[in-house]
Every structure is written in structure tokens, then in C-alpha cells.
Amino acid sequence: MPENIIKLHENRLDKKNYHKLMAIDNPHLHQFVAEYIELCNPDKVFISTDSEEDIRYIKETAIRNGEEMKLAIEGHSVHFDGYYDQARDKGHTKFLVPKGVDLGPNLNTIDKHEGLQEIHEIMKDIMKGHELYIRFFCLGPTNSEFSIPCVELTDSAYVAHSEDLLYRNGYEEFKRQGRSAQFFKFVHSAGELDERKVSRNIDKRRIYIDFEDAVVYSVNTQYGGNTIGLKKLAMRLAIHRAAKEGWLTEHMLLMGVHGPDKRTTYFTGAFPSLCGKTSTAMIPHETIVGDDIAYIRKRGDKAYAVNVESGVFGIIMGVNSKDDPIIWNALNSPNEIIFSNVLIKEDKGVYWIGKDGDVPKKGKNHSGEWVPGKKDTEGNEVTPSHKNARFTIKLSSLKSVDFKMNDPNGVEIGGMIYGGRDSDTWVPVEEAFDWTHGIITKGASLESETTAATLGKEGVRQFNPMSNLDFLSVPIGRYVDMNLKFGSSMEKPPKIFGVNYFLKDRNGNFMNERVDKGVWLKWMELRVYNEIDALKTPTGYIPMYDDLRKIFKELLNKIYSREDYIKQFTIKVPESLSKIERIKKIYETTVTDTPPVLFKILEEEKRRLNEAGEKYGDYITPDRWEK
Ligand code: SPV
Numbered sequence: 337m338p339e340n341i342i343k344l345h346e347n348r349l350d351k352k353n354y355h356k357l358m359a360i361d362n363p364h365l366h367q368f369v370a371e372y373i374e375l376c377n378p379d380k381v382f383i384s385t386d387s388e389e390d391i392r393y394i395k396e397t398a399i400r401n402g403e404e405m406k407l408a409i410e411g412h413s414v415h416f417d418g419y420y421d422q423a424r425d426k427g428h429t430k431f432l433v434p435k436g437v438d439l440g441p442n443l444n445t446i447d448k449h450e451g452l453q454e455i456h457e458i459m460k461d462i463m464k465g466h467e468l469y470i471r472f473f474c475l476g477p478t479n480s481e482f483s484i485p486c487v488e489l490t491d492s493a494y495v496a497h498s499e500d501l502l503y504r505n506g507y508e509e510f511k512r513q514g515r516s517a518q519f520f521k522f523v524h525s526a527g528e529l530d531e532r533k534v535s536r537n538i539d540k541r542r543i544y545i546d547f548e549d550a551v552v553y554s555v556n557t558q559y560g561g562n563t564i565g566l567k568k569l570a571m572r573l574a575i576h577r578a579a580k581e582g583w584l585t586e587h588m589l590l591m592g593v594h595g596p597d598k599r600t601t602y603f604t605g606a607f608p609s610l611c612g613k614t615s616t617a618m619i620p621h622e623t624i625v626g627d628d629i630a631y632i633r634k635r636g637d638k639a640y641a642v643n644v645e646s647g648v649f650g651i652i653m654g655v656n657s658k659d660d661p662i663i664w665n666a667l668n669s670p671n672e673i674i675f676s677n678v679l680i681k682e683d684k685g686v687y688w689i690g691k692d693g694d695v696p697k698k699g700k701n702h703s704g705e706w707v708p709g710k711k712d713t714e715g716n717e718v719t720p721s722h723k724n725a726r727f728t729i730k731l732s733s734l735k736s737v738d739f740k741m742n743d744p745n746g747v748e749i750g751g752m753i754y755g756g757r758d759s760d761t762w763v764p765v766e767e768a769f770d771w772t773h774g775i776i777t778k779g780a781s782l783e784s785e786t787t788a789a790t791l792g793k794e795g796v797r798q799f800n801p802m803s804n805l806d807f808l809s810v811p812i813g814r815y816v817d818m819n820l821k822f823g824s825s826m827e828k829p830p831k832i833f834g835v836n837y838f839l840k841d842r843n844g845n846f847m848n849e850r851v852d853k854g855v856w857l858k859w860m861e862l863r864v865y866n867e868i869d870a871l872k873t874p875t876g877y878i879p880m881y882d883d884l885r886k887i888f889k890e891l892l893n894k895i896y897s898r899e900d901y902i903k904q905f906t907i908k909v910p911e912s913l914s915k916i917e918r919i920k921k922i923y924e925t926t927v928t929d930t931p932p933v934l935f936k937i938l939e940e941e942k943r944r945l946n947e948a949g950e951k952y953g954d955y956i957t958p959d960r961w962e963k
């Protein structure tokens with residue numbers, strides 16, 4: 337290792353921290369760390385091992401420096417992000433693209449040289465007056481073909497603490513892998529803080545991703561989705577790596593659905609943010625492996641998946657004791673939890689939109705002191721908690737955690753689910769004809785109405801292939817092709833399903849209750865083994881009424897009427913055709929490398945819909961398909 341790097345570490349780190357860093361035999365790591373200590377210029381550097389003592393130090397520092405505040409229940413704390421720093425900033429999240437590389441027109445990019453220059457300028461001395469925390473983690477279970485070691489440099493104890501709840505420790509893994517570690521690197525600074533301890537220079541908020549060197553930079557922001565490097569930032573690096581190596585990185589939950597005779601069938605599920613992914617993964621009666629990101633690999637003729645994370649950064653809005661009893665119990669017990677952007681009451685309890693009980697008369701939230709009716713400077717009403725307010729918790733705090741959650745082999749996947757926020761087109765659950773049909777008409781055709789998880793207007797229908805658009809680091813066509821290839825080389829790939837929890841009637845009311853998704857899961861589980869029959873429609877296989885009635889009764893003790901079934905499972909020919917046209921147009925015009933089979937499959941679907949429409953009319957009730 338060059339002398340100057342050793343010297344720098346000797347100068348900048350105290351003895352104890354120096355030894356902790358040097359215990360990892362990886363000159364590339366030492367050099368990287370040295371570079372950013374020099375550039376960001378923190379007052380102090382803390383190297384965290386996997387020891388309880390080091391982890392406790394970070395946790396306590398977050399409280400001591402005011403980034404988190406203790407709450408009434410043991411282990412609970414709260415963190416606030418700035419009023420305008422409440423969601424992922426898509427506009428300022430960009431890929432640093434080397435000359436000659438083209439990611440297509442849908443991804444946000446900046447020339448690598450120019451971007452690095454800009455971000456390095458912003459980072460100069462940015463940690464002055466701050467302590468830098470350096471942490472090591474492992475994405476995926478340790479000691480597994482899925483493992484990816486990561487190092488995070490951050491001057492936010494809140495970010496470092498969050499990562500402790502969300503990821504598996506990796507200091508020992510770094511020591512084990514030594515010089516052979518192919519690791520991801522993250523540098524984050526919250527930048528200058530104001531008196532409320534929130535990032536002051538939001539205008540200089542930047543999140544730049546260098547997939548070539550596997551580095552992500554994030555500055556002048558605190559919101560987890562912009563700063564927790566191992567989450568969506570690492571995901572972009574992993575998609576790039578997966579594309580090169582022939583596996584998949586997906587924005588997917590991973591869960592065990594429990595079938596007859598103690599059978600467990602594992603499903604992945606892709607849903608855009610705020611569309612029911614976490615609450616599906618934590619549904620009563622089933623077990624959770626993960627709620628957000630999955631790595632999927634083929635072994636023999638089977639597909640296996642792991643949860644990249646070991647905790648949940650989940651949306652809290654709407655969590656209540658009836659619909660989400662598992663999350664509810666965890667959130668009301670003495671666990672280690674960070675609440676972000678909720679309302680703190682005088683008694684140091686918390687409130688969020690949709691929680692059981694009355695809205696408090698006052699409290700403190702991301703806008704400061706809060707009372708009902710409060711308006712912000714633009715005249716918009718300030719809700720008690722932000723719609724994108726979150727809870728951060730270890731999966732091991734949930735009673736439904738699946739026993740294979742840390743299995744280095746992953747779990748074998750039986751089915752893959754795609755679902756978006758769709759008020760008028762898809763039926764509540766439908767099985768694709770086969771892998772190619774599923775990837776194209778369910779995954780690659782996914783659309784969803786926008787939500788508060790990203791900055792900008794809500795309720796606008798947007799194209800979001802595999803719910804992964806925000807995180808893609810390869811051109812869309814190539815990504816769709818990777819998905820097609822993954823399953824088409826398998827004799828019996830996982831089955832693919834489309835679900836829609838958000839179907840509305842003519843009056844704009846939801847047609848289903850939130851708990852109904854449990855029924856769709858049980859139906860899909862049985863379909864993986866073809867244990868029940870289904871009706872063939874132009875868009876896929878839909879359930880038979882008697883099967884659903886039985887599952888509704890057994891699972892929810894609910895009478896499911898034929899009338900409801902008919903309304904929910906009516907195939908809407910005009911809406912389905914418009915959707916195909918919208919999707920086709922996107923793949924024809926804005927995607928530059930669409931695999932030709934996509935157009936063929938969409939044309940076939942269009943022909944089936946037209947033929948059925950001529951025969952049965954625009955709105956085709958399920959009894960038409962009955963044999
Ligand atoms: C999402 O928005 O999809 C999340 C949270 O899971 S974030 O980390 O913001 O991506």
C-alpha cells in the first residue's frame with residue numbers, strides 16, 4: 337500500500353480506529369476511505385466493527401447529536417427529515433455515464449467526468465465539524481453466492497443506525513474476504529445542518545451513481561431513500577452487476593405462503609412504492625423473508641431468491657390494528673424502532689395518518705410544532721405525519737419472520753407477482769399463460785398511479801416495468817430481455833401472476849378490502865401446483881367463483897358474493913386495449929432496444945381481446961368463460 341495512504345490514516349484516525357480499519361486486508365478499501373476522508377475532511381472518524389459496543393456507540397450518538405429523539409416506549413426513537421426532504425429525489429438522482437455508454441432515454445444520466453467534478457466540489461470539506469462513521473455490511477446472507485460486501489461512509493449517525501437495523505453486519509465478512517472482496521462503496525453527507533438538525537442546502541442535494549466503479553455519492557439530504565446507501569442506491573449497482581452475470585435484482589418482496597399439509601411456497605412480489613408491498617409481506621397467516629429487494633439466481637432448473645436486507649424501512653401511513661396486526665404489534669412493543677416523519681405527542685407517543693384512535697390536538701412533526709389545520713408557506717395543509725413517514729425495524733422483531741430468512745442458499749420460488757395502483761383495468765388476481773406472457777403483459781406492462789414515495793404530483797398513471805423503473809441501471813429493453821431469458825431457459829419456471837389491490841367501482845370506491853389480498857395469495861399458492869382449476873380469458877387465467885368463496889370463508893370468515901366476484905373479475909375490453917396501446921407506444925418510441933417478442937405477445941393479446949369483444953361485448957363477466 338502506498339506510504340501516503342498509511343500516513344493519512346495514521347494522522348486522521350486514532351489508534352483504536354486505525355487498527356480496526358487495518359485489520360481488513362484490502363488496499364483498495366484503505367485507499368477509497370483515505371480519498372474521502374481527505375476530501376470531506378471530518379473532525380473525527382469512527383470505524384465500526386460488528387461488535388455490540390461499536391453499534392451501541394452509533395445508536396447513542398444519534399440521540400446525543402439530536403438526529404434522533406427517544407420516545408416513551410423502550411427502544412423507540414424518532415427522526416425528522418427536512419420539510420422538503422421527505423421522499424426520493426428522482427430529478428437529482430443520476431447515473432455517471434462514461435463516454436460511449438448509452439443507458440437509453442428513460443434513465444437520468446450525467447457525463448461521468450462532469451458529474452464527478454460537480455459532486456466532488458460539493459463534497460469538499462462537507463464533513464467539517466462532523467464525525468464520519470464507517471460501517472461494513474453484507475447485502476444478502478453472509479457466506480453465500482448471493483453476498484455482496486459493502487462499505488458505507490456517512491456523517492449521519494441516523495443513517496448509520498438505520499443501516500444497522502436494515503442490513504447484516506459485514507465487518508467480519510470483509511476480514512474473511514480480504515483482498516478478493518468485490519464490494520460496493522457509499523459516501524453520504526447530510527451537509528450543513530440547521531437548528532432542527534436537518535439538511536440546510538437542499539438546493540445542492542445530489543445522488544450520483546457510478547456503476548463502473550461501484551460507488552454512490554449522496555449529499556445534502558437525509559431522507560432514507562436518498563441516503564441509506566445499501567437500499568435503493570446499492571440496488572442500482574446490483575442491477576448492473578446482475579445484468580453482466582446473468583441473475584436478477586428485483587424490487588420485490590419475498591414471502592412464504594402456507595398451503596395445505598404444512599406446505600410453504602415462496603413468492604416474490606413486485607409493487608411500486610406505497611402500493612401494498614410491505615403489508616402483503618407481513619400479512620397474517622404467512623411468513624416474511626423480505627419486503628423490498630430480492631436477488632434471484634438460477635440453480636439447476638430452479639429459481640432461488642434471498643432478501644438483500646434484514647430489516648424493513650416501511651411506510652407507516654394506514655397501519656392499524658385490524659388490517660396489519662403483525663406490524664401493529666411490533667410497532668407497539670418495546671423493540672428497537674426508528675420512526676421517521678411521524679407526529680410526536682406530548683406524552684412521547686407517536687401518531688401517524690390512519691393509526692387507531694383520534695388525531696391529537698397538537699404535537700411535533702417534520703414541519704415543527706403542529707396543530708390540526710396548520711398550513712405550510714405555500715398554503716397547503718400539513719398532515720399530522722407525512723404520507724411517506726416510515727418505520728425502521730429489524731425483521732427479527734416480527735413474529736412472522738420466516739425461518740429461512742438467513743439461509744445462504746435462498747428459498748426456491750414458486751410464483752412471482754406483479755401489481756400496481758390501477759383503478760380501472762386489471763382484475764384482482766390473474767395468472768399469466770406462461771413465463772414470456774407473464775413477463776411481458778404483467779411485469780413489463782406494469783403501470784401505477786404515482787404516490788407520495790417520490791417528490792411530485794400524486795395519482796398520475798405511470799409506466800413502471802417490474803416496479804423497478806426508478807432503480808434501473810441498464811436500458812429498459814435490455815432489462816426486459818434479461819427477465820425473459822431468465823425463465824425461458826428453465827423447463828418449469830415460476831408461475832407469474834398479476835394482482836390489483838386498487839380496483840375501483842364507478843363511484844370511485846375500492847372494490848376490495850385490504851385483507852382480501854390474503855385470499856389472492858392462497859389462490860395463487862394452489863395454482864402453483866394446478867390443484868384448482870381456472871378460467872381462461874384473453875388476458876390470463878382467473879379464479880373460479882367457488883374456489884374464492886371457499887377461501888374467503890376459511891381464511892377471513894367472509895361471505896364472498898357472486899355479485900362481487902362478477903364485478904371484480906369482469907374483463908374490461910376497452911380499458912385493456914387502451915393499456916396495450918399505451919405500453920406498445922412506450923416500447924416503440926422511448927425504449928430503444930425493445931426485444932421484438934414483446935410486440936408479438938402484445939399483438940396476440942390485442943387480437944384475443946378484440947375477438948372476445950366482438951363475441952361478448954366490451955365488459956365480459958366471468959360466467960362467459962365457464963366451461
Ligand atoms: C420505496 O420507496 O420503494 C422504498 C423506500 O422502499 S425508498 O428507500 O425510499 O426507496
Ligand code: MN
Pocket residue numbers: 587609628
Ligand atoms: Mn421499495
